[in-house]
Amino acid sequence: MQFISAAPAPEPDESRVLSQEELAQGWRLGCRHKALAGTEVFLPVDPVHAAQSAVQSVAELQLAVDLGTTSVHWEALDSSHVVVAAGATLNPQLGAGSEVMSRLAFAASPDGAEDLRQVIVQLLREIIASLPGQVKRLSVAGNPAMTLLLLGAPVDGISKAPYRLDEPGGRVVSLAEDLPEAYILPQLAPFVGGDLSAGMTALLMAERPPSTPFLLSDMGTNGEFLLALSESEYISTSVPLGPALEGSGLSCGNVAGTGTVSAFRLTPYGLEANCIGGGASSLDAGITGAGYISLLAILKEQGVLDERGGFASGATPLATKLARDFVDILGERRLNLPGGLFLTASDVEEVLKVKAAFDLAVGALLEAAGLSSGALTCLCLAGALGAHVVPADLESLGFLPPGLGARVRTVGNTSLAGARLVLTDADARHSAEALPAQTRNIDLTGDPAFGQEFVRRMHFCFGNRVAS
Numbered sequence: 001m002q003f004i005s006a007a008p009a010p011e012p013d014e015s016r017v018l019s020q021e022e023l024a025q026g027w028r029l030g031c032r033h034k035a036l037a038g039t040e041v042f043l044p045v046d047p048v049h050a051a052q053s054a055v056q057s058v059a060e061l062q063l064a065v066d067l068g069t070t071s072v073h074w075e076a077l078d079s080s081h082v083v084v085a086a087g088a089t090l091n092p093q094l095g096a097g098s099e100v101m102s103r104l105a106f107a108a109s110p111d112g113a114e115d116l117r118q119v120i121v122q123l124l125r126e127i128i129a130s131l132p133g134q135v136k137r138l139s140v141a142g143n144p145a146m147t148l149l150l151l152g153a154p155v156d157g158i159s160k161a162p163y164r165l166d167e168p169g170g171r172v173v174s175l176a177e178d179l180p181e182a183y184i185l186p187q188l189a190p191f192v193g194g195d196l197s198a199g200m201t202a203l204l205m206a207e208r209p210p211s212t213p214f215l216l217s218d219m220g221t222n223g224e225f226l227l228a229l230s231e232s233e234y235i236s237t238s239v240p241l242g243p244a245l246e247g248s249g250l251s252c253g254n255v256a257g258t259g260t261v262s263a264f265r266l267t268p269y270g271l272e273a274n275c276i277g278g279g280a281s282s283l284d285a286g287i288t289g290a291g292y293i294s295l296l297a298i299l300k301e302q303g304v305l306d307e308r309g310g311f312a313s314g315a316t317p318l319a320t321k322l323a324r325d326f327v328d329i330l331g332e333r334r335l336n337l338p339g340g341l342f343l344t345a346s347d348v349e350e351v352l353k354v355k356a357a358f359d360l361a362v363g364a365l366l367e368a369a370g371l372s373s374g375a376l377t378c379l380c381l382a383g384a385l386g387a388h389v390v391p392a393d394l395e396s397l398g399f400l401p402p403g404l405g406a407r408v409r410t411v412g413n414t415s416l417a418g419a420r421l422v423l424t425d426a427d428a429r430h431s432a433e434a435l436p437a438q439t440r441n442i443d444l445t446g447d448p449a450f451g452q453e454f455v456r457r458m459h460f461c462f463g464n465r466v467a468s
Contacts, residue, residue, distance in 0.1 A: 001034075001339070001384050002025065002026045002028075002041060002042040002142070003027075003028060003035070003039065003040075003041055003436030004026065004040040004041060004042055005039060005040045006010050006036070006038075006039050006040075007026040007028065007029065007031065008033050010023050010028060010084060010226070011029075011032050011197070012048050012457070014028065014029055014032065022297055023118075029283075029284075031168070033292065046299060048466045052328075054234070058078045058079075058084055058132050058133030059079070059131060059133060059134070059453045060078075060079055060133060060134055060135075060136045060296065061076045061078060061084070061131055061132075061133040061134065061135045061136065061140075062076070062077045062136060062137045062138070062253040062423045062424070063075070063076050063111070063127070063128065063131070063135045063137070063138045063139070063140075063180075064076075064077070064134065064138075064139050064416060064419035064420040064423055065124070065127075065138065065139065065140045065141070065416075065419060065465070066141050066142070066195065066198075066413060066415040066416040066419055067074060067091075067105075067120070067140050067141065067142030067146045067147070067150065067195075068091060068143075068146070068195070068220055068221070068415075069091060069098075069099065069100055069145070069146060069220060069221040069222065069243075069312060069380045070090065070091055070094070070098070070220065070221055070243055070246040070247075070255070070444055071088055071089065071090055071091055071118040071144065071246070071255065071384070072088065072091050072120075072123060073086075073087070073088040073092075073413055073415075073416050074086065074087055074127055074416070075104070075340055075416060075420055076131050076133075076135070077420065077423065077424065078133070081424045083420075084132065084133075085126070085130075085131050085132065085395055089123070090255070091120075091146075092119040092120070092122075092123055093119055093149070094396065095117050096112070096115075096116060096249075097297045097442075098221070098242075098243040098249060099221050099222070099240065099242055099243055099250045100143070100145045100191075100221065101240070101242070103116060103149065104145060104155050104158065104159045104202055104227045104347075105159075107149060107159075107425045113149065113152065113155065114152065115149060115258060116149045117149055117151075120146075121150075121175055121176050121179070122151070122152050124138075124175070124179060125176075125178065125179065127177070128141070128180075130223055130237065134179055135180050136421055137180055137183070138175075138179070138181065138183070138419075139182065139183040139184075139185065139419045139422050139423050140182050140183070140185065140194070140195055140417060140419065141185040141193075141194040141195045141197075141198035141415045141419040142185075142195055142247065143191065143192075143193035143194070143195055143196075143220075143222055143417065143437050144167065144187050144189075144190055144191060144192070144193040145158055145193075145222075145263045146192075146193070147167060147169060147184060147187060147193060147194060148167055150175065151167065151175075153167050154166065155164065155360050157190065158190045158191065161445075161446055162446065163190035163443070163446065164190060165187055165189060165190045167187060168186065168187055168436065169184040169185055169186040169194050170184070170185070170186035170187075170192075170432070170433045170436070172184075172186060174249055180234075180316065181284040183422060183429075184420065185197050185198045185418065185419060185421070185432060186235050186432050186433055186435060186436050187405065187436070188226070188435060188436055188439050189238070189439070189440065189441035189443075190441075190443075191222055191224070191445075192224050192225075192226070192237070192238050192439075192441060193224070193237035194419075195218060195220070195411070195415035196216065196218055196224045196236070196414075196415075196420025197418070197435045197436075198224075198414065198415045198417070198419050198421075198422070198432065199216055199218060199226075199382050199411075199417070199418055200226050200228070200234070200414075200418070200435060201310040201421060201422065201432040202411075202414040202417035202418040202421055202433075203380060203411065203414060203419040204222070204231070204431055205217060205421055205425065205427070205428050205431065208450075209378055210228070210378050210380060211231075211408070212229060212230050212231070212377070213228060213229050213369065213375060213376055213377065214227075214228050214376060214377045214378045214380060215226065215227050215228070215362070215365065215376055215378075215379045215380065216228070216380045216382060216384065216411075216414070216430065217358075217361075217362075217379060217380070217381055218382040218383050218414070218415065219241060219245060219247060219354075219381065219386070220237055220241070220246065220339075220380075220383055221240075221242060221243045222236045222239075222241065222352075223238060223240070223241040223357060223358055223361060224236070224240045225237050225238065225239075225361050225362070225365055226439070227253060227366075227368075229369060232434075232438050233438060234435065234438055234440070235365055235368055235369055235371055235439070235440050235441075235442060236439050236440070236441045236442070237361050237364060237365055237441065237442040237443075237444050238361070238444070238445075239357040239358070239360060239361045239444055239445065240357065240445070241344055241354045241357055241358065242350065242353065242354060242445075244289065244292075244350040244351055244353070245289030245290075245293070245351070245385050246287055246289060246352055246353055246364060246384065246385075247260075247286065247287075247289055249350060250292060250347045250350060250351075251286070251334075251342060251343070251344050251346070252283065252286045252287045252337075252341045252343075252347075253286055253287060253288075253289070253292070253347075254286030254287065254288065255288070255384070256276060256283060256288045256384055256387070256388065257276065258276055258277040258280065258291075259275050259276065259277060259281075259285035260267045260275065260276050260285045260286055260287065260288050260291070261273040261274065261275055261276075261281050261285070261286070261287040261288065261291040261341065262276050262288050262294075262388040263290065263291055263292050263293050263294040263338075263388065263390070264276060264277070264291065264294045264295045264298055265294075266298050266302070266318065267311075268318070268366060270321060270322065270325075270338075271295075271298070271322070271337060271338060272338065272449050273291075273338045273341070274417045276288075276392050280338075280339055281337070281338050281339030282339045282340065282341075283339065283340040283341060284301050286341070286360055288384075288385075288388060289384075289385050289389070290348070290385055290387075290389040290390075291387035291388075292343075292351055293335075293385075293389050293390075293397065294389075294393055295343060296348065296351060296397055296460070297390075297392075297393035297396045297397055299322070299335075300380075300396060300397065300398065300460055302314050302316065302318060302319040302322060302386050303315055303316065303319050304319050304322050304323055304335075305460070306460075307460045308458075308459050309345075309348045309352045309458070309459070309460065310345075310421070310461075311326060311333050311345065311348075312333070312377050321328060322335075325337075328394055332344055332345055332346065333345050338445070350409075350467045351397075351466075352458055352459070352460070355397055355398055355399050355455050355457070355458075355460065356455075356457035357454065358399050359398060359399060359457045359462055359463070360444065360445060360450075360453055360454055360457055362399075362400065362401070363401075363462075363463065364442055364444055365442065368442055373400075373401035373402075373403065373404050374403065376404065376407065377407065378407045378408065379400070379404055379407060379408050379409070380411045380427060381408055381409065381410050381411065381413075382406075382411050382413065382414040382415065383413065384413075386410035386411065386412065387410065387412060389410075391405040391406070391408035391410075392405045392406075393453045394408070395462075396460075397460045398457075398459065398460045398461040398462040398463075398464070400462060401462050401463075402462065405421050418432065439466050450468070
């Protein structure tokens with residue numbers, strides 16, 4: 001980010017990423033500095049990234065959009081239902097906060113809701129302008145907060161308890177005079193939205209759908225879960241996960257992209273980073289959520305990270321070697337990593353919060369259904385994290401019950417897949433629209449015991465216990 005006023009002194013390692021000219025202009029790494037009250041900063045917005053096919057011109061297109069809290073993904077289809085263009089970009093609402101409640105608070109300010117709506121409407125205009133044809137139909141899958149903000153609808157129902165769902169979705173709306181009509185995917189509960197109804201629809205309409213009972217989880221900024229007990233009975237829940245595993249809020253966190261670290265491996269010489277697309281790790285490319293999961297699993301296995309998330313010395317020669325890279329900076333312990341990257345105690349705590357919430361949601365759904373984890377045929381892991389994470393690492397850190405890691409299916413962006421299906425398949429749309437009446441929701445955050453149960457899971461093993 002660029003400090004327009006009161007730029008802080010650059011840290012020594014920032015000069016490895018930013019030129020002297022950029023530093024003089026006030027550019028700093030956002031993960032290293034806080035903007036204090038009264039400070040003016042400029043946050044650059046990613047341009048629209050479109051990866052188009054060789055198609056030069058198409059008469060009519062349909063556009064499917066996955067409207068996420070952190071990022072927006074889309075695909076354009078021709079009349080034969082072939083994807084002719086696709087792309088992704090960061091959600092331009094990020095300037096108002098990285099998670100749902102920050103956006104809702106901003107929406108409550110004067111003109112805040114309209115500002116948030118307009119940046120998404122403008123993004124849709126830019127996406128459509130980049131495509132090789134005229135878009136006739138549009139579908140949008142998003143969580144309830146993103147959906148309400150897009151529609152310009154009141155957000156009171158999800159801003160404070162008791163929460164309620166005021167926008168059911170499952171209907172065609174007009175977003176702006178110059179945009180095609182948009183089909184909004186059905187919403188299931190106050191914090192379980194069209195992204196999950198789209199995802200379940202994509203799984204149910206697949207050539208080989210999972211056998212029930214199975215669990216669909218979308219590990220986004222808001223963790224959404226849908227347990228399929230049969231073809232007509234579901235239980236849903238949601239928990240705030242925060243943006244940590246989407247690459248935001250961690251010291252070296254970044255969204256997945258070329259050069260970003262997606263995994264670590266342990267060699268006799270220490271840790272090595274595996275980067276997307278190859279090459280060496282670097283501070284400016286950062287580490288994905290999956291990369292952090294991989295790193296913490298290795299450290300825990302070697303005894304350099306204990307179950308409570310504290311750094312330790314370990315007992316093996318390799319652990320001792322790793323522990324030599326611990327340093328204390330400004331009163332906080334950090335582990336130096338290849339390429340100038342590092343892991344702080346605060347980073348571990350943020351991942352631990354995600355683990356506790358995920359663990360609590362999975363356990364609550366199984367308890368509500370009267371099932372053991374062994375009864376699940378599979379856990380379908382959707383979203384960007386699933387593309388790179390190793391299920392065994394999730395199990396090692398206690399995100400999953402013992403044994404479930406072997407039954408994890410990474411299913412990719414099912415939200416986008418479902419948004420695409422409802423444009424082209426009437427049966428898929430009917431399936432999506434049947435889900436709300438078939439789904440019972442568990443309000444975990446509204447339970448008075450939520451805070452206590454969350455804290456009891458703040459350790460790297462599954463459930464509300466700490467191994468001795």
